[in-house]
Amino acid sequence: MTTRPAETSRQTLDRLWARGCALLGTPTAIMGGAMSWVSERHLVAAISNAGGFGVLACGSMGPDLLAAEIDATQALTDKPFGVNLITLHPELDALMDVCKQARVGHVVLAGGLPSGPAIRRLKDGGARVLCFAPATALARKLIKSGVDGLIIEGTEAGGHIGPVSTSVLAQEILPEVAEQVPVFVAGGIGRGEAIVSYLEMGAAGVQLGTHFVCATESIAHANFKAAFIKANARDAMPTVQVDPRFPVIPVRALRNKGTELFMQTQRDVIARFQAGEMDQKTAQLEIEHFWAGALRRAVIDGDVENGSLMAGQSVGLVREEQPTRVIIDTLIAQAEAALTQRAGGAPHPVPIADPVP
Amino acid sequence: MTTRPAETSRQTLDRLWARGCALLGTPTAIMGGAMSWVSERHLVAAISNAGGFGVLACGSMGPDLLAAEIDATQALTDKPFGVNLITLHPELDALMDVCKQARVGHVVLAGGLPSGPAIRRLKDGGARVLCFAPATALARKLIKSGVDGLIIEGTEAGGHIGPVSTSVLAQEILPEVAEQVPVFVAGGIGRGEAIVSYLEMGAAGVQLGTHFVCATESIAHANFKAAFIKANARDAMPTVQVDPRFPVIPVRALRNKGTELFMQTQRDVIARFQAGEMDQKTAQLEIEHFWAGALRRAVIDGDVENGSLMAGQSVGLVREEQPTRVIIDTLIAQAEAALTQRAGGAPHPVPIADPVP
Numbered sequence: 193m194t195t196r197p198a199e200t201s202r203q204t205l206d207r208l209w210a211r212g213c214a215l216l217g218t219p220t221a222i223m224g225g226a227m228s229w230v231s232e233r234h235l236v237a238a239i240s241n242a243g244g245f246g247v248l249a250c251g252s253m254g255p256d257l258l259a260a261e262i263d264a265t266q267a268l269t270d271k272p273f274g275v276n277l278i279t280l281h282p283e284l285d286a287l288m289d290v291c292k293q294a295r296v297g298h299v300v301l302a303g304g305l306p307s308g309p310a311i312r313r314l315k316d317g318g319a320r321v322l323c324f325a326p327a328t329a330l331a332r333k334l335i336k337s338g339v340d341g342l343i344i345e346g347t348e349a350g351g352h353i354g355p356v357s358t359s360v361l362a363q364e365i366l367p368e369v370a371e372q373v374p375v376f377v378a379g380g381i382g383r384g385e386a387i388v389s390y391l392e393m394g395a396a397g398v399q400l401g402t403h404f405v406c407a408t409e410s411i412a413h414a415n416f417k418a419a420f421i422k423a424n425a426r427d428a429m430p431t432v433q434v435d436p437r438f439p440v441i442p443v444r445a446l447r448n449k450g451t452e453l454f455m456q457t458q459r460d461v462i463a464r465f466q467a468g469e470m471d472q473k474t475a476q477l478e479i480e481h482f483w484a485g486a487l488r489r490a491v492i493d494g495d496v497e498n499g500s501l502m503a504g505q506s507v508g509l510v511r512e513e514q515p516t517r518v519i520i521d522t523l524i525a526q527a528e529a530a531l532t533q534r535a536g537g538a539p540h541p542v543p544i545a546d547p548v549p
Numbered sequence: 550m551t552t553r554p555a556e557t558s559r560q561t562l563d564r565l566w567a568r569g570c571a572l573l574g575t576p577t578a579i580m581g582g583a584m585s586w587v588s589e590r591h592l593v594a595a596i597s598n599a600g601g602f603g604v605l606a607c608g609s610m611g612p613d614l615l616a617a618e619i620d621a622t623q624a625l626t627d628k629p630f631g632v633n634l635i636t637l638h639p640e641l642d643a644l645m646d647v648c649k650q651a652r653v654g655h656v657v658l659a660g661g662l663p664s665g666p667a668i669r670r671l672k673d674g675g676a677r678v679l680c681f682a683p684a685t686a687l688a689r690k691l692i693k694s695g696v697d698g699l700i701i702e703g704t705e706a707g708g709h710i711g712p713v714s715t716s717v718l719a720q721e722i723l724p725e726v727a728e729q730v731p732v733f734v735a736g737g738i739g740r741g742e743a744i745v746s747y748l749e750m751g752a753a754g755v756q757l758g759t760h761f762v763c764a765t766e767s768i769a770h771a772n773f774k775a776a777f778i779k780a781n782a783r784d785a786m787p788t789v790q791v792d793p794r795f796p797v798i799p800v801r802a803l804r805n806k807g808t809e810l811f812m813q814t815q816r817d818v819i820a821r822f823q824a825g826e827m828d829q830k831t832a833q834l835e836i837e838h839f840w841a842g843a844l845r846r847a848v849i850d851g852d853v854e855n856g857s858l859m860a861g862q863s864v865g866l867v868r869e870e871q872p873t874r875v876i877i878d879t880l881i882a883q884a885e886a887a888l889t890q891r892a893g894g895a896p897h898p899v900p901i902a903d904p905v906p
Contacts, residue, residue: 327781348714356782357705359716359746360737360862364782367740380717383724389716389746392891424684425713425721434791436812455793505717534749534891 201531212397225401226276229491237268238409238516274298292317346379350504370394382506384526402504413494425508446501558888569754582758583633594625595766595873631655649674703736707861727751739866741883759861770851782865803858
């Protein structure tokens with residue numbers, strides 16, 4: 193067996209995420225997760241300016257709004273950043289055209305398995321395409337469709353989530369496909385040690401969302417940030433579906449009056465359906481309508497009682513508002529310290545001082 | 550920075566889990582998770598004989614049954630093994646005395662925060678005591694109470710679960726307490742790479758449950774094993790509570806007719822409560838009673854339709870029945886391969902051949 197060549201921990205880190213950096217065109221392979229309302233021009237530019245890779249959340253924007261947001265972001269940074277498009281968006285084609293015209297280098301397709309033609313269209317337009325792979329079989333399918341990179345996101349992430357944890361997805365998917373395309377791991381990551389672990393398991397990079405919400409540059413309302421700083425991991429829970437006949441898309445958010453009221457609403461609506469007061473479709477729509485506008489109410493208006501406080505479990509590791517650059521530098525320092533300890537053969541890691549008191 | 554001394558991957562692994570091995574008295578720091586009905590004499594002895602650390606699940610046993618089971622296990626192995634006791638068991642004191650009389654070396658206290666006196670009583674009796682720490686503050690409290698080791702178990706585990714994922718718990722708790730006592734990480738572990746990751750983050754060892762259910766030596770019914778081999782990670786889901794007034798203890802199990810019927814039962818009971826047909830306590834008891842005997846029906850009788858198929862998300866990595874020794878040797882081979890790749894400076898891990906076709 194060969195021994196590791198004498199390289200600094202930063203060199204080791206750079207070697208571990210070299211493929212991710214090459215794909216993104218960045219000095220670190222830390223992507224910002226696209227969060228509606230939060231991942232707009234200011235945070236995205238700040239992440240990219242700090243050496244990460246910001247991703248604009250297109251969310252419910254139409255083509256004109258997206259074009260303006262890309263333009264504004266380009267005015268704030270000359271570094272690479274990406275755009276997250278929802279494959280189910282009714283104007284997907286027009287949104288893809290906007291990205292092409294604005295010479296967006298990377299498009300992240302989310303929200304359902306994207307079609308081969310959509311991926312080809314983006315690639316033909318000059319963009320690199322990343323997609324979410326919730327299982328090994330779908331990862332293989334996406335690779336065949338020509339994606340440039342994959343993101344595997346575990347259930348501990350914030351917002352819309354799948355059922356399987358990050359570490360289980362990493363064990364299942366990385367050994368199967370990490371050789372073929374760069375894979376970014378997301379969900380629950382809040383310290384550099386975890387970044388190193390996933391890189392050493394074969395990931396090319398990571399994606400963090402929750403950890404950037406309280407960045408100084410984030411426009412999230414002060415109430416929203418305060419809720420994040422106060423919360424523990426166990427406060428970030430998925431929405432609960434009370435009846436298999438009425439599907440609820442699982443969303444992880446901080447528990448508040450809104451999440452309680454949502455369960456009550458489901459029970460009330462289902463009771464009215466069972467009493468024959470409304471048909472199934474109307475009942476389903478009323479349940480789905482409950483959260484309409486709730487994320488904006490929380491992020492922008494600061495209504496942390498009734499709004500949707502979408503957050504991942506790493507929220508417990510968010511302890512203060514910090515400049516984006518400090519957040520990224522701290523993650524890198526933790527990663528380097530972890531690599532130094534491993535290389536030095538210490539029996540077990542020394543606790544790393546938190547960046548916050 | 551110093552470079553890693555030239556040691557074999559097995560030497561590195563042995564260094565990484567040395568504290569765990571020393572605490573358990575075993576050549577590997579792989580603990581078997583205590584699973585009611587499954588973790589009985591045969592599987593526990595097989596794990597210990599293969600170099601791991603089997604743990605008897607006392608579950609609902611009384612003192613006499615436990616004494617007989619310990620005796621039978623000692624007849625099958627001369628290696629160290631432990632006993633898992635539920636702190637809420639009405640005969641806890643008598644059960645602890647049984648462990649003392651049988652000279653059980655290690656007791657794992659589960660199911661609620663154990664009292665300082667209970668921990669002292671076990672230690673005074675000569676046993677080493679391990680406890681589950683669901684959060685950093687509780688880990689610190691347990692260390693003050695004198696525990697010899699901690700287990701942090703993420704929500705992707707099988708059976709009774711907490712809300713926070715393994716990787717998030719590891720990031721939160723390991724940097725704070727791993728210096729003070731050996732910490733074992735549990736939940737969703739099914740490959741050697743994950744073992745290495747947690748060890749390098751500061752863990753002293755790991756605990757796996759689900760991964761041993763399909764061991765040749767496991768007495769679980771053939772139907773139960775077949776369900777595990779067929780299942781994907783996303784099939785192992787927590788029980789759903791439909792009403793905040795009627796608490797349901799979260800249990801992760803494979804979805805089947807029983808889990809569907811459980812939601813229906815909750816809705817029916819709650820409707821009867823709301824109609825004034827039963828009081829809240831009766832309703833709560835009826836909900837709690839639903840799963841009585843369900844685990845035994847699944848594990849022993851093989852009723853995989855109506856029984857409780859408690860399983861962690863690593864069930865997706867279980868693909869065939871194998872001797873316990875092969876399971877442990879495969880995990881170690883994967884861990885060694887991961888360490889070899891890291892030391893060799895390969896740009897990213899080569900997929901490791903699965904132990905199964």
